[in-house]
Each structure stands twice: as C-alpha cells, then as structure tokens.
Amino acid sequence: MDHDATSRPVPAAVPVAVVGAGTMGAGIAQVAATAGHHVVLVDAVPGAAGAALERLRAVLRRQVDKGRMTDAEATAVVARIEPAGSVDGLPEVGLVVEAVPEDLTLKQGLLAGVAAGQPPTTLLATNTSSLDITAIAAAVPAPERVLGLHFFNPPPLMRLVEVVHGAATAEAPLARATALMRAWGKTPVRCTSTPGFIVNRVARPFYGEAQRVVQEGIADPATVDWILREKCGFRMGPFELTDLIGQDVNYAVGASVWEQTGHDPRYAPTEFQRALVASGRLGRKSGEGVFSYAAEPAAARPDPDLVLAERLGSGPVEADPLARTVAMLVNEAVDLVHRGEASAADVDTAMRLGVNYPRGPVEWGRQIGFDVVAEQLAALDRAHPGGRYRPSPALTDGSLT
Numbered sequence: 037m038d039h040d041a042t043s044r045p046v047p048a049a050v051p052v053a054v055v056g057a058g059t060m061g062a063g064i065a066q067v068a069a070t071a072g073h074h075v076v077l078v079d080a081v082p083g084a085a086g087a088a089l090e091r092l093r094a095v096l097r098r099q100v101d102k103g104r105m106t107d108a109e110a111t112a113v114v115a116r117i118e119p120a121g122s123v124d125g126l127p128e129v130g131l132v133v134e135a136v137p138e139d140l141t142l143k144q145g146l147l148a149g150v151a152a153g154q155p156p157t158t159l160l161a162t163n164t165s166s167l168d169i170t171a172i173a174a175a176v177p178a179p180e181r182v183l184g185l186h187f188f189n190p191p192p193l194m195r196l197v198e199v200v201h202g203a204a205t206a207e208a209p210l211a212r213a214t215a216l217m218r219a220w221g222k223t224p225v226r227c228t229s230t231p232g233f234i235v236n237r238v239a240r241p242f243y244g245e246a247q248r249v250v251q252e253g254i255a256d257p258a259t260v261d262w263i264l265r266e267k268c269g270f271r272m273g274p275f276e277l278t279d280l281i282g283q284d285v286n287y288a289v290g291a292s293v294w295e296q297t298g299h300d301p302r303y304a305p306t307e308f309q310r311a312l313v314a315s316g317r318l319g320r321k322s323g324e325g326v327f328s329y330a331a332e333p334a335a336a337r338p339d340p341d342l343v344l345a346e347r348l349g350s351g352p353v354e355a356d357p358l359a360r361t362v363a364m365l366v367n368e369a370v371d372l373v374h375r376g377e378a379s380a381a382d383v384d385t386a387m388r389l390g391v392n393y394p395r396g397p398v399e400w401g402r403q404i405g406f407d408v409v410a411e412q413l414a415a416l417d418r419a420h421p422g423g424r425y426r427p428s429p430a431l432t433d434g435s436l437t
C-alpha cells in the first residue's frame with residue numbers, strides 16, 4: 037500500500053459514502069455534509085435515503101428559524117447529500133461509513149462489495165457498536181484500510197467518536213481517519229477492537245453494581261439512583277438511565293460483552309435485569325421498567341431513603357453503592373489501559389464525552405488512590421468470591437501513577 041497516500045488527511049472536497057440511512061447513517065451524513073463533503077447516502081429500502089434527506093431538511097429549517105444557521109448554510113448542507121438506492125455505481129470516494137443493522141454477515145458482504153469498486157486508498161469504516169472489526173475486515177480485500185468509526189447517538193450532537201482498529205488495520209488509515217474526525221469537529225479516541233470498545237466496556241459496572249446492590253437487599257433503586265446522582269455527580273442514576281435506554285437494549289450490550297469475553301464474571305448479567313426483560317418491563321418505552329411511567333407526566337417515582345443513603349456512605353465498601361461502583365469503574369478503566377487497548381487519556385475522554393461521567397475513571401482512581409481501590413476490591417472479592425471483583429494488576433504495579 038502507498039503509505040504516503042493513506043497518511044494524507046481526506047480533503048473536504050473528497051466525496052464520502054454513508055450506507056444505511058437510519059438513525060445513525062442519516063446523522064453521520066449530516067456531519068460529513070456540514071464539514072463540506074459531497075455525501076452519497078445509500079439505503080436499500082426504496083425511498084429511505086430520500087426520506088432521511090427530507091427529515092434533515094426539516095431539522096435544518098428549524099435551526100434556521102432559531103437563528104442557529106443561515107438559510108444559505110442549511111440549503112448548502114442538504115444540497116451536498118445525494119440519496120441513492122444501492123451501492124452499485126457508487127463513485128470513487130475517500131471514505132465509506134456503513135451504518136446498516138448490526139449483523140456480521142451483512143456488514144462483511146456490504147464492505148466487500150463496496151471495496152471491489154473503490155481504489156485501495158479508500159477508507160472503509162463500520163459504525164458497529166459490538167461486532168469485531170477484525171472479523172468484519174477478514175472478508176474485505178485490503179483489510180488494512182478497514183476500521184471502526186463508532187459515532188454516538190445523535191451523531192451531530194455527540195462529540196465523541198471511537199476510532200477502532202482490528203488486527204489487520206494499518207496505522208496510516210487510522211491516522212487519516214483520526215485527523216478527519218477532528219476536521220469534522222469531533223473528538224476521536226483510539227482503541228483496539230476489544231468487546232464493547234471503550235465506552236460500552238468501561239460503563240458495564242455502572243449498571244451491574246447497582247443491580248447487585250438491589251439484588252443483595254442493600255438499598256432500593258430510587259436510593260441507589262439518588263446516591264449516584266447527588267453524591268457522585270452522574271447526570272442520571274443507573275436505574276433511571278437503563279429505563280431510558282431500554283432494559284432490553286442495555287441487557288443485550290452487557291450480554292454481548294459477557295459472551296465475547298468468554299463469560300468473564302465481571303460482565304455476568306444479573307437476575308434482576310434478566311427478570312425485567314423477561315417480563316416486558318423494558319423502561320419508558322413500555323410504560324414500566326424499574327420505575328413506572330404509566331402516570332406521566334406525574335410519574336410516580338418512589339422517594340429515595342436519605343437516612344439509608346447517609347448510613348451506607350459511612351459503612352463498609354460491600355454495602356456502599358457509590359464506593360462499589362466507582363471502584364469497579366476504575367478497575368475496568370485501568371485494566372483496559374493495562375491490556376494496551378486504549379490510552380488512559382483516551383479512556384477518560386471517552387467516558388466524559390460518551391456517557392457524561394463527572395470524571396474520567398483513571399483520573400478518579402488516581403485521586404482516590406489506586407491502592408485504596410485495590411483494597412476495596414479485595415474486600416468485595418472476599419465478600420463475593422468468583423472473579424468479578426479481581427483487581428487489575430495496574431492498580432498495584434505502579435504503571436499508572
């Protein structure tokens with residue numbers, strides 16, 4: 037491969053193709069067009085790409101009405117997007133981003149087909165949330181230019197993009213993609229194709245510890261949410277957040293990480309969430325989840341037990357929802373760094389921008405003291421043996437201090 041050609045940033049004039057005009061694809065097309073690219077937006081469903089463009093036109097019209105952009109700017113963005121019904125006949129582009137449904141065979145076939153009509157310098161990106169980039173690239177000619185560009189929803193508003201490399205991805209295409217994301221106004225972070233990448237991996241204990249605290253009868257969900265919001269600075273507690281995301285969606289992400297890590301006990305799903313999903317209590321979208329939403333707007337949320345919250349905060353770590361959660365988040369974050377899957381700075385940036393954490397978990401661990409976190413995990417491990425609470429070697433080997 038021509039190293040120099042792949043190291044050059046993709047100039048704004050180079051056309052981009054986005055395949056899949058659903059939630060993510062339409063948003064990514066908007067971001068690329070706003071950055072000045074001509075964008076071919078492809079969707080296999082007849083009329084879907086055109087409909088996405090119409091929705092964008094309406095969104096931008098409202099932006100113009102609110103004075104956030106000029107009429108000329110809005111018109112120019114829409115004019116740069118060309119809807120298409122198929123990737124057949126796609127012109128040469130500098131970057132393809134696929135955002136079709138989460139199915140390995142579908143994504144492999146699509147990128148392999150697209151690759152056949154593009155020069156070897158074209159970057160081929162997948163927006164997959166959970167599939168292995170190495171596995172997707174394996175089916176594609178010149179897999180060194182296949183990488184993950186994991187945008188967050190909604191792409192025009194969320195600054196974070198995880199730039200993910202598989203085993204075959206070369207450095208030059210990664211550097212080009214990273215520079216391009218910066219040119220699009222995004223904050224790129226780099227990571228390997230580890231299950232869950234950074235955000236969906238490190239965030240697991242935020243949900244899992246809360247569910248275990250409730251399962252163990254330590255506190256009720258409203259009190260756990262209150263502690264994590266009010267005492268810890270998270271924007272939402274884990275139960276109200278999973279009710280918003282959808283208990284089924286959150287369960288599936290966790291189960292996927294658990295499967296892909298060979299059933300590592302750190303990610304084992306809880307009976308608490310399994311029961312919610314099995315009974316159809318999926319959260320806001322089903323009217324009932326951990327909390328009830330039937331009486332909207334005056335949704336009946338139980339009051340937190342503030343006396344209990346204070347007592348738990350001064351007790352042992354095993355019964356302290358805040359200390360347990362933070363210790364596990366720190367452990368997960370430093371372990372990712374320890375395995376060489378992402379840098380400490382990128383992990384912290386990803387968690388602050390991707391899920392609005394009040395602090396980056398590596399920095400948080402440094403403030404608490406990695407030795408203190410290791411002691412907390414050791415106490416949790418004695419109380420709940422089995423490997424879930426095993427401390428990362430990075431907490432005690434001095435590599436992060």
Ligand SMILES: NC(=O)c1ccc[n+]([C@@H]2O[C@H](COP(=O)([O-])OP(=O)(O)OC[C@H]3O[C@@H](n4cnc5c(N)ncnc54)[C@H](O)[C@@H]3O)[C@@H](O)[C@H]2O)c1
Pocket residue numbers: 055056057058059060061078079080081084134135136137138139142146163164165166186187188189
């Ligand atoms: N929704 C999210 O919050 C989110 C966030 C990050 C990443 N992702 C990932 O982004 C991808 C897309 O997710 P989404 O939520 O936008 O899905 P979506 O269902 O909203 O959109 C997918 C679109 O792809 C089209 N499509 C299906 N097969 C096609 C084909 N062969 N060629 C062209 N178009 C085809 C569908 O018609 C549909 O419009 C998935 O891999 C998902 O895991 C989703």
